[in-house]
Structures are given as C-alpha cells and as structure tokens.
Amino acid sequence: MLRFKDLSFRYKIPLRATFLVLITAVTLTSANVAREYDQLRNDLFANAESLGSVLALTLVTPLLHDDLWRAYEIIGMPVRHEPQAALGAEWLLVLDGEGRVYASTRPREHPVGVSGSEVGGSVARLLADYDLPALHASQAVELADASEFHLLMPIRFDGVYLGTLVLAYPKSIFVPRFHSIVVRGALVTLLVLAVLLPMSWYWGRRMADPLVQLADCMSRVGERIPQMSECRLYESRDEVGRAGTQLKLMLAALREKEALEQQIIASERLAAIGRITAGIAHEINNPLGGMLNAISTYKRHGQPEHATARTLPLLERGLLQIKETVAALLVEARLKSHPLTTQDLEDLNTLLQPHLSRRQVRVLWEGGIAGELALPSTQVRQILLNLLLNAVQAAEAGSEVVCGIECAGSVLRCRVSNRGEAIPAERLNQLFEPFVGAAGEGNGLGLWVTYQLVQQLGGSIEVYSNAMEGTVVTVILPLEEGA
Amino acid sequence: MHRRAFVLALAAFGTSRWARAADVLNGFELRIGLTPVFLDDQAAFLNRWRIYLSERSGLRVSFVQRSSYREIAEQISGQALDVAWLCGYPYVMAQERLNVLAVPLHLGRPEYHSYLIVGADDAATAGFEDLAGKVFAFSDPNSFSGSLYPRFLLHRMGRSPEQFFRRSFFTWSHRKVVEAVASGLADGGAVAGYVWETLARIHPEITVATRVLARSPAYGFPPFVARAGLPREVAMALQQVFFGMRADGEGARLLETLNLDGFVPGDFSMYQPIRDMVRMVEGR
Numbered sequence: 150m151l152r153f154k155d156l157s158f159r160y161k162i163p164l165r166a167t168f169l170v171l172i173t174a175v176t177l178t179s180a181n182v183a184r185e186y187d188q189l190r191n192d193l194f195a196n197a198e199s200l201g202s203v204l205a206l207t208l209v210t211p212l213l214h215d216d217l218w219r220a221y222e223i224i225g226m227p228v229r230h231e232p233q234a235a236l237g238a239e240w241l242l243v244l245d246g247e248g249r250v251y252a253s254t255r256p257r258e259h260p261v262g263v264s265g266s267e268v269g270g271s272v273a274r275l276l277a278d279y280d281l282p283a284l285h286a287s288q289a290v291e292l293a294d295a296s297e298f299h300l301l302m303p304i305r306f307d308g309v310y311l312g313t314l315v316l317a318y319p320k321s322i323f324v325p326r327f328h329s330i331v332v333r334g335a336l337v338t339l340l341v342l343a344v345l346l347p348m349s350w351y352w353g354r355r356m357a358d359p360l361v362q363l364a365d366c367m368s369r370v371g372e373r374i375p376q377m378s379e380c381r382l383y384e385s386r387d388e389v390g391r392a393g394t395q396l397k398l399m400l401a402a403l404r405e406k407e408a409l410e411q412q413i414i415a416s417e418r419l420a421a422i423g424r425i426t427a428g429i430a431h432e433i434n435n436p437l438g439g440m441l442n443a444i445s446t447y448k449r450h451g452q453p454e455h456a457t458a459r460t461l462p463l464l465e466r467g468l469l470q471i472k473e474t475v476a477a478l479l480v481e482a483r484l485k486s487h488p489l490t491t492q493d494l495e496d497l498n499t500l501l502q503p504h505l506s507r508r509q510v511r512v513l514w515e516g517g518i519a520g521e522l523a524l525p526s527t528q529v530r531q532i533l534l535n536l537l538l539n540a541v542q543a544a545e546a547g548s549e550v551v552c553g554i555e556c557a558g559s560v561l562r563c564r565v566s567n568r569g570e571a572i573p574a575e576r577l578n579q580l581f582e583p584f585v586g587a588a589g590e591g592n593g594l595g596l597w598v599t600y601q602l603v604q605q606l607g608g609s610i611e612v613y614s615n616a617m618e619g620t621v622v623t624v625i626l627p628l629e630e631g632a
Numbered sequence: 633m634h635r636r637a638f639v640l641a642l643a644a645f646g647t648s649r650w651a652r653a654a655d656v657l658n659g660f661e662l663r664i665g666l667t668p669v670f671l672d673d674q675a676a677f678l679n680r681w682r683i684y685l686s687e688r689s690g691l692r693v694s695f696v697q698r699s700s701y702r703e704i705a706e707q708i709s710g711q712a713l714d715v716a717w718l719c720g721y722p723y724v725m726a727q728e729r730l731n732v733l734a735v736p737l738h739l740g741r742p743e744y745h746s747y748l749i750v751g752a753d754d755a756a757t758a759g760f761e762d763l764a765g766k767v768f769a770f771s772d773p774n775s776f777s778g779s780l781y782p783r784f785l786l787h788r789m790g791r792s793p794e795q796f797f798r799r800s801f802f803t804w805s806h807r808k809v810v811e812a813v814a815s816g817l818a819d820g821g822a823v824a825g826y827v828w829e830t831l832a833r834i835h836p837e838i839t840v841a842t843r844v845l846a847r848s849p850a851y852g853f854p855p856f857v858a859r860a861g862l863p864r865e866v867a868m869a870l871q872q873v874f875f876g877m878r879a880d881g882e883g884a885r886l887l888e889t890l891n892l893d894g895f896v897p898g899d900f901s902m903y904q905p906i907r908d909m910v911r912m913v914e915g916r
Contacts, residue, residue, distance in 0.1 A: 217801035218769070218808060221817055257816035261767045262799040 158360050162353030163346070170345050171338070178334030185330055189323050194289045194300065197238070197316050200227055201287055201302035205314050208243060208304050212251070212311045217261065221252040224314070228254045237322075239297055242315040243304070248276055251312055271295040272315065281313045296320055359383030363393055374404045411578075419581055419600060426583060430479040433471065441468050477594045478583065486527035489561075491518055493526045494554070497533055501541065510544045512537065515553040523629040524561060528602045533563060535599040536622050540567040543620060560608075561626045568619040572612070580612055660866055662691040665704040665716035668772065668805040669854040670890060671830060672697055681886050688873040688883075691866060699804050701774035714862050715870065719854045721776035724907040727900050730857040733867060734874040735898035738826050742896055743850035745825035746777035749813050749842045757820070760785055760846055766819035768793070768800040769812040776906055777824040778806055780913065781848050787913045807831060807838075814841035826853070830891040852902035856895070871897070 153161070204223060211219040224241040240258075243251040244265050250272075253259035259268050265276045271292055279288065279301060290299040302314040359382075366380035377400070382393035444465045447453070453461060494517065501512060533552070540550040544567040553564040572580065581600035584593040603610045608626035664685075666672050678695055686693040696713060698704050705722035707713045709729050723730060735742040750757045757763060760782075770793075771778025779802075786796055793800045801818070803809050806827035812818040825847060832839040856874065858867050877883030878894035887894060910916065 215801075217799070217817075218803040218812065221812070252817070256818075261817060 158357035159354055162356055163350040166349030166353065167342070167346060170342055170349075174334065174338035174341065178331060178338070181334060182327055182330055185326060186323060189326060190298075193298065193318055193322070197289070197298075197300040197318065198287045198302075200238070201300055201314055201316050204241070205302045205304045208314060209306045209311065212243075212245070212304060213306060217252055221254075221256075224252060225254050237318075239317045239319045241317070242272065243312055244272075244276075244281065244315065245312045246282070246310055248281065271297060271299065271317070275299060275301065275315065282310045284313065359385075359389040359393070363389060363396065366396060370400070370403070374400055374407060377401075415578060415581075419604075422582055423601060423604075426478045430475045433475050434479070437468060437472055437475070441465070441472070444468070474594075477598055486525040488521040489518065489524045489526040489529050490521050493530050494518070494533075497530055497537065500534060501537055504538060504541050508541055508544065509546050510541050511549050512541070513549050513551045515551060516555040518554060518556055518561070522556065522561060524606070524626055528606060529561075529626065532599050532602050532624060533565070535595045536563075536565040536624070539595060540565050540620070540622075543567055543569045545569045556628075559628050561628065563624045563626070564621060565624075566619060566621040571616045572614040572620055577612060577614065581610075660691045660863075662689075662693045662715065662866060662870065663696055663713045664693060664856075665696045665698065665708055665713040665718075667698065667701045667704050667716070667718060667854075668807070669701075669717055669719050669775075669824065669827075671807060671827065671834075673807070674889075677886075677889050680882075684882055684886060685870070685873055688876070689869045691869065701772045705774065708857070708859050711859055711861060713859065714866070715856055715858050717854060717856050719772075719775050719777075720852045720903045720906045721780050721910065722774045723855060723857055724900075724903050724910060727903070727907075729860050731860060731862075731867070732898045732900065732902075733856040733858045733871055734895035735855045735902065736853050736890075736895055737893040738829075738853055738891070740893055741850070742853050742898060742902065744777065744853045745850060746781035746848035747823050747825045747828050747844050748782065748820060748846040748848075749810065749823055749828065750820045750845045751813055751816060752841050752843045754819065754843070757845060760820075761789070763820045764796055765798050767817070768797045769809045769818035769821035770800060770802045771806045771809045771821075771823060772804050773802055775806070775824070776851060776854075776909075777848070778809060778822045780906070780909060781851075782822040784909050784913050810838055810842055814838050820845065824854075826891070833891060851906055852898070855898055855903075 153164075156164070204227070207223050208220055211217070211223065220243055224243060227238055228241060240253065240255045242253040242255075242259055245251040248265045250259045250261055250263050250265060250268060252261065258270065259272065266273045274292060274295070275290065278292075279290070281301065281303065284301060284303045285305075286303075288301040290301060292299065297317040297319055300316040300318075302316065304311045304314055362381055362383055366375060366382060369375040369379065377397065380396075380400075382397065383389055384393070444461055448461060448465075494514070498512065498514070505512060537550065537552060540552075544550050548568045550565065550567045553562075553566075555562050581596050583597040600610060603624055603626065606626050608624060610625075611623045612620065613623070614620040666678075672678070678697075682693050682695055685691070696704075696707070698707075701719055701722050704713065704716050705718060705726060708716045708718070709726050715733060718730075723732075738744055748760055750763070768782075770782065773779050783793065786793060789796075803812055803821075806823045809818075809821040809823045810828060810831055813821045828839060828842075828844070858870075873883075874895035875897070877887055
C-alpha cells in the first residue's frame with residue numbers, strides 16, 4: 150500500500166500544487182455561484198415587481214367590471230409569451246378581495262371562485278402567513294419548503310383593495326444558470342490546470358531533485374563510502390545545498406577514518422606475522438646451528454664412506470638454504486653500520502647495473518644527500534636495493550625507474566616509481582606479507598624484509614599504484630637523534 | 633317570401649337597367665360589420681375576402697370589426713354600417729330595420745347548433761344539469777348559441793345563471809369559450825357549433841381538450857343582413873357575389889377557409905324560433 154507520505158518529493162510537490170489549484174478553483178467557482186445566486190434572485194424579484202406592478206394596474210378594470218375572461222387573458226400573457234430561457238413566471242394568480250381565486254393561469258389547480266385557503270400548495274400558506282388586504286407594496290416571499298418564489302402584488306384602485314396578484318417563479322429557474330457557471334468554472338479550472346500543472350511539475354522537480362540527489366548519495370553509504378564523483382550534489386547556499394556540503398565533509402571524514410582503520414589493521418597483521426616468524430625462526434635456528442656444526446665436525450674428523458660423502462654436502466646445502474631463509478625472515482638490525490653517505494647510493498647504482506642491462510631499463514636519480522646522514526647505511530641500502538630491484542622487475546622494457554631522494558627537515562624521503570602494470574587492489578593489502586609474491590618473482594621476502602627494516606628504523610612505507618601513473622613506493626625514515 | 637321574389641326580380645334586370653345600376657355601384661363605399669360569429673381573427677384571410685367582394689361587386693368594400701355583437705348591431709341599426717354578419721339573436725331584436733341579405737350554408741344547410749361543451753377529462757358530467765355549482769363560460773351576451781340558448785335551458789329548469797352556476801362569465805367570443813373550457817378555467821361553456829367544428833378542423837389541439845356535452849336543435853345560421861335603406865342595386869350586387877361564391881375558384885377557396893358551403897337567400901321566418909325564444913326567456 151503506497152501512502153502519500155512515502156511518495157517521492159518529485160510527485161509530492163506537483164501533487165500538492167495541483168491540490169492547491171483545485172481548491173482555489175472550487176472556492177472561486179463557489180463564490181461565483183453564490184454571487185450569481187444573489188444577483189439572479191435580485192433580478193428575479195426586480196423583474197417580477199415591474200411585471201407585477203404593470204399587471205396590477207391592468208387588472209384594475211377587469212376586476213372593477215368583473216370581467217373574468219379579461220383578467221385571465223391579462224395574467225396569461227407573461228406565461229404564454231415569455232421565452233422559456235428568460236426569468237419567466239411559473240404561474241400567476243389573482244385573488245379577489247375576499248381571498249377567493251379570481252383567475253389563475255393554472256385554473257385546474259386553482260379553480261375559479263374557490264377560497265385561496267382551500268387551494269392546495271403554497272397559496273393557502275401565503276394566505277395564512279400574510280394579511281393581504283393590509284399589504285401596500287409588493288412583497289417577495291421565499292417559503293422554505295416550497296418549490297417556488299412568490300411575489301405578492303396588491304391590486305388597488307383609488308386606495309380601495311381589489312385583490313392580490315400572486316406571481317410564482319420556480320426555484321429551479323436558477324439551475325440552468327448555475328449549471329452554465331459551474332461548467333464555465335470547470336473549463337477555466339481545466340485551462341489553469343493545463344498551464345499550471347506542467348509548471349508545477351517542472352518546479353516540483355527542480356525543488357525535489359537536489360533532495361533526491363542528496364538522499365541517493367546518503368543511501369549509498371553502507372559497506373563502503375561512495376567517492377565524491379559518484380554523488381552529484383546540488384551546489385548552493387540554501388538548506389539543501391548546506392546539507393550537501395555537510396554530507397561531503399562527513400563523507401571525507403568517514404573515508405579518512407576508514408583508511409586509518411585499514412592501515413592499523415594491516416600494520417597489526419604485519420606485526421603479528423613478524424612475531425610469529427621471528428618465533429619460528431628462532432626455534433628453527435637453534436637446531437639448525439647444531440645440525441650444521443655436526444655436519445662440519447663430521448666432515449672434518451669423520452671418515453665418511455663414499456655414499457655418505459656424497460650426501461653430506463647435499464644436506465649441508467639444504468640446511469644452509471634454510472638458514473638463509475630464516476635469516477632473511479629474522480630481519481635483525483643488530484648489525485652496526487656507518488652513517489649513510491652519497492657513496493652508498495653510488496654503490497647501489499653499481500649493484501643495479503647487471504639487472505638494468507638485462508631488462509633495458511634506466512634508473513633516473515633525483516635529488517640526493519649531502520654529507521653524512523644519521524641513518525644506518527646497511528639497512529637503508531638494503532631497503533633501497535629491494536625497492537629498486539622490484540621497480541626494475543615491474544617496469545616496462547625501455548622505460549625509466551625514478552628514484553627520488555631528499556632530506557626534508559628531520560626525515561629522509563625516498564620515492565621509487567616505475568611505469569607499468571598496476572598492482573591489483575586485492576594484492577596491495579597483503580603486499581608486505583612474506584611469501585605472498587607471485588611464483589617466479591623471487592622468494593617473496595623482499596618487501597617483507599623492506600617493511601621490517603623500515604619498521605625497525607621507525608619509518609613508514611606507502612605504496613600507491615594505478616594504471617596511469619604506474620607504481621610509486623614512498624619511504625620516510627626519521628633521522629636518528631643525537632647522531 | 634316577398635323578399636325572395638324581389639331578389640329574383642332583381643336578378644332578371646335588363647341590360648339598360650344594369651348600366652344605370654353600375655353607375656350607382658361605381659365607387660359606392662360599402663361598410664360590412666363583422667362579429668365573432670365566425671373565426672374573425674384571420675387578418676390575411678379577411679383582406680383576401682374583402683378584395684374578392686370588392687372586385688366581384690364593383691363596390692369599395694371595407695370591413696368593420698368589433699368585439700361585441702351589440703356594437704355592430706347598434707351601428708347597423710343607426711345606419712353607420714351597410715351590411716353586417718350578425719347572430720340571429722340581435723337580428724331578430726332589430727329585424728324591422730334590417731333585411732336578410734344572405735344566409736351561409738354549413739354542412740349543406742342554412743342552420744347551426746348551439747354546443748354545450750365540457751372539458752375532455754370531465755367524464756362525470758352527463759348533462760347540462762350536472763353543471764350546477766360549476767364555472768360556466770358564455771360567449772357574447774347577445775349571442776344565440778353562446779348565451780340565449782343556455783339561458784333558455786336554465787329558464788326551462790326555472791333557474792337563473794347566477795343561481796345555477798358557482799360563477800359564470802363572458803369571453804365575448806366563441807373561440808375563447810372553447811379556450812376557457814380547454815384550459816380548465818370554466819367547467820362548461822356554450823359555443824356556436826359551427827365555430828367549434830371549424831376550430832376542430834384548423835386548431836384541433838384546442839378542441840381536443842373539450843367534449844361536446846349536448847347539441848341544440850337546428851336554428852337559423854347567423855345571416856348577413858343589410859340596413860333597411862341600402863340601395864337595392866348595391867344589395868343585389870352583393871347578393872350576386874355571395875350566391876356565386878361557390879361557383880368560382882377564389883370564392884370556393886374562401887368558403888373552404890370559412891368552412892362554409894355557400895350562401896343562399898333567406899328571410900325572417902328562418903329566425904322566428906329564435907324570436908320566440910327571446911320572448912320566452914327575456915319576456916320582450
């Protein structure tokens with residue numbers, strides 16, 4: 150069941166406008182009808198009075214001479230010859246001085262010579278209600294439950310009362326007039342509606358559209374926060390405009406909060422992973438050290454037979470590989486190293502060269518550092534090397550990898566960017582987790598190690614990737630204080 | 633009868649006498665008075681009839697219409713009119729000063745009846761006696777069929793109109809008596825049978841609302857009468873035109889409109905019964 154209050158403003162506003170137009174039309178038409186009724190009634194009685202006074206004068210002679218037929222012909226004239234559309238009398242009646250019917254245009258209803266009080270209908274009531282011989286001027290009578298208006302016109306000659314002329318007009322005489330007024334009113338209303346309806350629908354839509362947009366935009370806020378480009382909001386300083394502006398601010402705040410939450414979740418995850426891997430690595434490292442010592446001792450002092458001599462190196466290589474992996478997982482910043490210098494960056498460039506020529510990629514260095522920076526060079530070199538190797542790996546053949554380094558205040562900002570296929574959004578979230586990299590792209594520990602190193606240095610790392618601009622990794626490292 | 637012989641003698645005039653008569657006739661202004669003994673409310677028809685009478689008689693005929701019999705009767709008695717179409721009643725009252733010129737034929741006879749009519753919806757009234765206490769319409773006080781005859785009936789019953797009826801009135805015209813009864817203004821009325829029959833032909837919507845309650849015996853049809861002093865040549869010329877009407881085309885058409893069959897000579901004896909009735913009812 151659709152209720153009016155559930156309707157969209159798009160329809161509500163025009164519907165209300167239509168309703169208002171209808172109310173106005175009905176009110177105006179009613180006022181017109183009422184005015185017309187008064188006018189008609191006045192016209193009717195004015196007409197009746199002028200007709201009645203002429204007839205009363207004309208009737209004097211027939212009444213004096215007792216010429217019934219002449220009186221009958223005189224009162225019959227207006228009934229017979231008035232056009233039907235005019236305010237014609239329904240019937241006329243002459244009562245003589247004693248209140249008896251003298252002549253009537255309806256002789257069957259008002260028989261000649263019968264007392265008026267014995268005649269049916271309104272005549273008897275008129276006689277009962279009015280003292281006719283005392284009447285000196287015409288009297289308009291509107292009996293409540295009679296179907297006619299009456300006009301009583303005394304017939305006097307030389308001051309002597311001869312009788313009374315009664316003119317009866319049907320109340321329904323107004324019906325055709327009212328009908329035409331109502332029809333005219335309805336036509337005008339339709340015309341006005343024809344003009345106003347499209348206008349009100351147009352204005353209604355114009356008023357409702359900003360609200361509808363606002364409501365649409367708000368209804369999209371749910372599992373995810375809509376981008377500003379998805380919401381077309383009405384710009385203005387009115388209430389709707391202000392609500393829109395406020396919504397934009399709220400959405401921006403929501404988006405910020407969401408990003409922050411995701412960041413927290415990601416770093417907590419990475420921290421948890423870090424703790425687990427560190428624990429496992431320690432557990433593996435202890436027996437591993439023992440096993441490697443045992444093999445080394447056995448190689449040095451034992452007399453291995455042929456098959457054993459062939460197997461032991463295999464075991465040793467395998468265990469060493471495990472040790473390397475575990476060592477990689479256990480990113481320890483225990484190594485002491487000298488402060489970072491320009492030389493370190495040049496070393497990096499040298500280290501990269503073989504990879505560059507293989508992939509036909511160039512590295513463009515931007516910025517740089519002056520003198521020594523209070524940062525451990527080994528870790529920073531490791532971080533940059535990992536990032537640059539990844540960038541070179543991902544770059545399109547023949548393109549450039551840009552490495553921007555700048556020292557801004559108390560931080561070192563490193564920015565490594567490459568053109569090429571964007572990293573899919575679902576991978577971005579787990580980018581720094583170990584063993585996540587696609588097969589054939591190394592052991593998947595590069596970024597994990599990088600992340601761990603950045604974390605140990607108290608810095609931050611951000612990845613931004615899209616198809617247009619490629620992938621940009623920004624690392625911010627705070628300089629060590631007091632160094 | 634001597635008058636009829638005189639008329640025949642006039643018809644036998646020689647050509648020499650005719651020439652002299654033509655002199656008299658030429659330019660003679662003949663005033664004919666008309667009363668509502670017939671449907672006198674047809675102006676175009678009256679004009680046609682007047683032209684016809686003038687052309688055929690060589691007289692300059694003019695019609696004088698009055699609404700009451702009495703005015704016409706007085707005027708012709710006072711020589712202000714030459715000829716009049718009068719009811720038999722006023723004629724017999726002034727017959728010593730008037731000569732019957734021509735009597736119309738209705739349904740082939742120079743006679744008519746008085747009709748007593750009531751409303752068509754009034755089935756209860758079976759005879760004149762039943763109209764006691766009702767409203768009654770007479771035509772003209774000096775009409776035989778519309779006044780004298782019903783008063784004669786009342787006289788026979790030993791009653792007067794004032795006693796017998798609740799109310800009675802004159803309409804001064806036969807046609808209006810029919811209208812008064814048809815509209816219900818009067819419960820009954822007296823009317824010339826000739827007028828009622830003619831109305832039934834041309835305005836049946838009026839007569840259909842009435843019913844003929846009783847017909848009187850036949851009485852002399854209202855005659856055309858000439859004042860006593862009217863020159864014989866003039867009277868004769870007019871008689872020839874009246875008598876010849878049914879024999880020529882235009883005359884026959886006029887007669888058709890009048891619902892008459894022609895004109896014949898007549899005399900006082902045809903109206904003697906009316907004279908007797910006046911004496912009986914009015915004592916004069």
